[in-house]
Amino acid sequence: xxxxxxxxxxxxxxxxxxxxxxxxxxxxxxxxxxxxxxxxxxxxxxxxxxxxxxxxxxxxxxxxxxxxxxxxxxxxxxxxxxxxxxxxxxxxxxxxxxxxxxxxxxxxxxxxxxxxxxxxxxxxxxxxxxxxxxxxxxxxxxxxxxxxxxxxxxxxxxxxxxxxxxxxxxxxxxxxxxxxxxxxxxxxxxxxxxxxxxxxxxxxxxxxxxxxxxxxxxxxxxxxxxxxxxxxxxxxxxxxxxxxxxxxxxxxxxxxxxxxxx
Amino acid sequence: xxxxxxxxxxxxxxxxxxxxxxxxxxxxxxxxxxxxxxxxxxxxxxxxxxxxxxxxxxxxxxxxxxxxxxxxxxxxxxxxxxxxxxxxxxxxxxxxxxxxxxxxxxxxxxxxxxxxxxxxxxxxxxxxxxxxxxxxxxxxxxxxxxxxxxxxxxxxxxxxxxxxxxxxxxxxxxxxxxxxxxxxxxxxxxxxxxxxxxxxxxxxxxxxxxxxxxxxxxxxxxxxxxxxxxxxxxxxxxxxxxxxxxxxxxxxxxxxxxxxxxxxxxxxxxxxxxxxxxxxxxxxxxxxxxxxxxxxxxxxxxxxxxxxxxxxxxxxxxxxxxxxxxxxxxxxxxxxxxxxxxxxxxxxxxxxxxxxxxxxxxxx
Ligand SMILES: Nc1ncnc2c1ncn2[C@@H]1O[C@H](COP(=O)(O)OP(=O)(O)OP(=O)(O)O)[C@@H](O)[C@H]1O
Ligand SMILES: [Mg+2]
Numbered sequence: 001x002x003x004x005x006x007x008x009x010x011x012x013x014x015x016x017x018x019x020x021x022x023x024x025x026x027x028x029x030x031x032x033x034x035x036x037x038x039x040x041x042x043x044x045x046x047x048x049x050x051x052x053x054x055x056x057x058x059x060x061x062x063x064x065x066x067x068x069x070x071x072x073x074x075x076x077x078x079x080x081x082x083x084x085x086x087x088x089x090x091x092x093x094x095x096x097x098x099x100x101x102x103x104x105x106x107x108x109x110x111x112x113x114x115x116x117x118x119x120x121x122x123x124x125x126x127x128x129x130x131x132x133x134x135x136x137x138x139x140x141x142x143x144x145x146x147x148x149x150x151x152x153x154x155x156x157x158x159x160x161x162x163x164x165x166x167x168x169x170x171x172x173x174x175x176x177x178x179x180x181x182x183x184x185x186x187x188x189x190x191x192x193x194x195x196x197x198x199x200x201x202x203x204x205x206x207x208x209x210x211x212x213x214x215x216x217x218x219x220x221x222x223x224x225x226x227x228x229x230x231x232x233x234x235x236x237x238x239x240x241x242x243x244x245x246x247x248x249x250x251x252x253x254x255x256x257x258x259x260x261x262x
Numbered sequence: 263x264x265x266x267x268x269x270x271x272x273x274x275x276x277x278x279x280x281x282x283x284x285x286x287x288x289x290x291x292x293x294x295x296x297x298x299x300x301x302x303x304x305x306x307x308x309x310x311x312x313x314x315x316x317x318x319x320x321x322x323x324x325x326x327x328x329x330x331x332x333x334x335x336x337x338x339x340x341x342x343x344x345x346x347x348x349x350x351x352x353x354x355x356x357x358x359x360x361x362x363x364x365x366x367x368x369x370x371x372x373x374x375x376x377x378x379x380x381x382x383x384x385x386x387x388x389x390x391x392x393x394x395x396x397x398x399x400x401x402x403x404x405x406x407x408x409x410x411x412x413x414x415x416x417x418x419x420x421x422x423x424x425x426x427x428x429x430x431x432x433x434x435x436x437x438x439x440x441x442x443x444x445x446x447x448x449x450x451x452x453x454x455x456x457x458x459x460x461x462x463x464x465x466x467x468x469x470x471x472x473x474x475x476x477x478x479x480x481x482x483x484x485x486x487x488x489x490x491x492x493x494x495x496x497x498x499x500x501x502x503x504x505x506x507x508x509x510x511x512x513x514x515x516x517x518x519x520x521x522x523x524x525x526x527x528x529x530x531x532x533x534x535x536x537x538x539x540x541x542x543x544x545x546x547x548x549x550x551x552x553x554x555x556x557x558x559x560x561x562x563x564x565x566x567x568x569x570x571x572x573x574x575x576x577x578x579x580x581x582x583x584x585x586x587x588x589x590x591x592x593x594x595x596x597x598x599x600x601x602x603x604x605x606x607x608x609x610x611x612x613x614x615x616x617x618x619x620x621x622x623x624x625x626x
Binding site for chain 2: 178
């Protein structure tokens with residue numbers, strides 16, 4: 001097939017956009033690995049900055065992983081039943097819940113954080129612990145989990161499947177764990193990946209909620225941008241990318257997969 | 263394997279169904295299905311076939327006052343998972359997350375049966391339904407007919423008390439339909455299982471059922487064997503729904519029904535039960551009528567059109583005094599052309615008479 005002018009124009013445009021997005025990331029990565037960024041790569045490559053970041057900020061990394069995992073766990077336990085309930089019932093209550101779940105997507109993270117602080121901020125034990133951030137993250141990410149499972153549930157005829165299982169003698173819980181959960185696996189996995197990614201990268205809300213002892217990676221990152229030399233914060237970014245990119249790639253891969261089999 | 267020992271009779275007493283939105287889907291219904299009997303629920307779309315089946319299954323519950331019995335067991339308020347029914351859905355409802363064997367084994371799995379028993383029974387089912395080569399396949403890798411068989415195998419493996427089938431063949435092509443319905447019928451009979459079979463296809467109904475219940479807008483219009491329903495329909499609705507019927511009105515004169523200059527002799531059983539001069543609706547099937555010589559007939563007409571259909575020729579005859587064209591099936595491979603004068607012979611015993619709705623005035 002002969003490719004016309006417009007094809008090459010589009011290709012050039014796409015490459016340009018990619019470059020626009022990727023070049024800064026690439027620059028940042030090199031910055032984190034060079035001895036002296038102002039001298040350039042010829043000053044030599046090093047892992048020194050990475051080690052230094054690890055020494056300074058490893059607790060933020062562990063806390064981020066911890067919060068992301070627990071958020072995911074909470075989302076699994078709450079989000080999947082919630083999506084199932086929403087898909088199953090069509091009542092005023094379920095419509096209201098559906099609306100409530102959309103809200104955190106629309107409201108800025110700052111506002112959610114402010115709400116949390118003004119209501120629960122007085123309970124200092126809670127305010128000081130990482131659980132406070134966890135609550136914020138659950139509120140922020142739960143809608144994504146629910147919507148992603150809900151989308152799958154609405155695309156399969158799960159009621160008939162359930163009726164089929166019931167006719168064979170399966171109790172409610174057997175139906176839920178044998179039929180519903182396995183058949184929304186794609187929704188659950190993509191919800192999990194989304195939760196992990198969103199929680200690990202969340203800044204707005206976390207920045208408002210954090211205390212000096214409960215800093216997550218993105219908050220620490222902002223901190224280092226403000227107070228450290230460029231190479232250190234770049235190395236920090238590098239670690240962050242190393243954590244988040246595999247998750248993003250897994251999510252992308254998962255989104256493509258169903259289309260191939262369908 | 264044989265279900266004769268486990269299957270039971272089904273009794274519905276005054277079972278009525280009103281949906282939450284106020285739709286009265288089923289008028290109070292009494293129905294008794296013998297142990298081992300296959301009852302077909304037949305009727306047009308929306309008449310309440312699926313609703314009846316779901317009530318028997320326990321997927322819906324009937325209004326206050328109704329009662330459903332499996333044998334002597336009152337199951338009216340028992341949920342489906344405790345009713346011991348087998349069900350085959352129109353869409354099959356096979357579990358996409360399980361392969362063929364796992365689908366078939368599911369009923370045993372939820373009962374916590376041993377692995378050995380599961381394997382043995384699944385193997386039995388795979389053999390019975392010719393599914394052995396597909397045991398490990400995912401259900402999206404099966405043809406429609408294969409899925410249908412998996413659904414049936416899955417439903418009967420637990421030896422249910424009753425088997426409920428909702429249009430199980432409607433997603434298949436005509437040829438496969440015919441083959442499978444014979445297979446299913448033979449299987450159900452061999453298993454001796456009580457079954458309720460829903461269809462809107464009258465041919466399928468006649469091939470499958472011991473008895474057929476024709477439903478009309480949430481009510482049983484008629485229930486009986488295929489012969490009963492075909493040969494002596496109780497209403498025009500039933501007559502129209504099963505096979506083809508000629509309908510025409512005439513006046514009762516003595517022992518015959520008259521149409522202006524034409525008349526048609528009736529058997530005593532028919533003329534004696536109606537009043538002289540009464541306007542009656544007469545129904546006959548095309549294959550029961552015969553074309554004879556014009557001179558010999560009391561019912562005379564002219565050929566309007568004829569169509570060769572292979573096994574028979576369908577001739578449309580216009581008769582003086584009858585508004586409708588009469589459809590006559592002719593099996594003698596004779597040719598008729600438009601305008602041919604023919605006589606019609608209607609065997610008196612093949613006539614169904616019903617009072618017409620407007621009995622009063624008739625201009626002849
Ligand atoms: N859940 C429901 N809520 C309200 N009305 C319903 C519900 N299910 C069925 N109906 C109504 O009950 C009537 C009978 O429906 P049913 O599904 O039993 O018909 P059917 O004979 O199975 O038709 P088909 O051949 O199209 O499957 C219909 O008028 C239908 O609209
Ligand atoms: Mg139906």
